[in-house]
Amino acid sequence: MPANGQMKTAEGTQIRSVAKALMIIDYMASVQGELPLAKIAARLGMAKSTAHGLLATLKDFGYIEQSPFTGNYKLGMRLFEIGNIVGNSLDVRTVAVPYIQQLVGEIEETVHLAVLDKGEVLYIDKRESHQSLRIVSQVGMRLPAHCTGVGKALLAYLPESELKRVIAAKGLPRYTKQTITEAQKLGNELRQVKERGYAVDNEEIMDSLRCVAAPVFDHSGRACAAISVSGPVARLAKERFELAVTSVTRAAADISAALGYRPAAVGSDLLGT
Known part of the structure; x- marks a missing residue:
């Protein structure tokens, strides 16, 4: 030394x-x-x-x-x-602003930031690019959680008992032929979300719309929000879909870090006397 x-x-x-x-x-x-x-x-x-x-x-x-x-x-x-x-000082919406702007510039699709409130998705920020599909969503709007990317990204981290309460209270109504309407199937989907670190809405709330979302964690490790990229299925396919996954998960990780989230402990190599 x-x-x-x-x-x-x-x-x-x-x-x-x-x-x-x-x-x-x-x-x-x-x-x-x-x-x-x-x-x-x-x-x-x-x-x-x-x-x-x-x-x-x-x-x-x-x-x-x-x-x-x-x-x-x-x-x-x-x-x-x-x-x-x-x-x-750590308001997730304020902290996320530069990362959302960077994500819009990188992927050139609509970016949403949302939280889970009373079993529903509440959108707290939305930015669109010049080529973005005009999605019927706006800041302050509420949408069902079970068929949206941000919703599934947040439901995946709820305790099992809380997830059951949300399903019992809100149901699993169908919006398209792709909507998941069975609790067991949704549970399987949410386990996959946790395993891979991101959620996909594949025409589940609106035909021809695809969404990739990832959870944002606060300093306590709680999934406090989710960020997503949404666009036409035709555009968010193959290489661009993979780019969306990489970009969204990175943005979510960066916002989480800015909020104080630390997924791993400090290395033990600092402990020498």
Whole structure:
């Protein structure tokens, strides 16, 4: 390791002491409650003196608190304050705007951003390209979830009990000959959506219309929205269909990351003493 305490990673230069301090916060957040110094150091593979110094610094800044009775450590209120500030600033519609614009330019089809509200799809943003098929949808419109790409992308991540409640309340009405109207068949479709990471509406709500959608996850891992590309079946076919899948899933991942979603933990190679 360089003498200045820096280390090279795939993302660039990281400060080892900062990385270790953040690992302490991440570990304590995952365990919750109070933890003794020895357990923190052992779990993260640090010398007790190193862990103690990092905890003392975090304590000085309010990120860690220490019990005057047991000497154990817990997360501090400063993290709660910052979390509220960040959470209040992360409106999915605002965050998604540049990614939606980029997607429209790349695929040149209609792009929707939607959320699931009361068992229905609620469109919160829509952008069209110059060659886009004029789709009967608009911001603020509600459509059924079971036969739309964004709807299926969101239904796939509901708990089974909640999915059953949605189906019981809304039913599975037919809109075209392609509409899925059987609960078991829809369940099979939603499992495939989770496996591949995207949903397809193949003329299920409107003839000649195809839609590719992917879920957007917030910092807690909840599927909070979905983004889609919609266009004529004739245009969204073969190579352009594959491009739509790649572009939509990438845009969804980028928006999720901007919202604080982290699908994988930080690598353990930062734990060396």
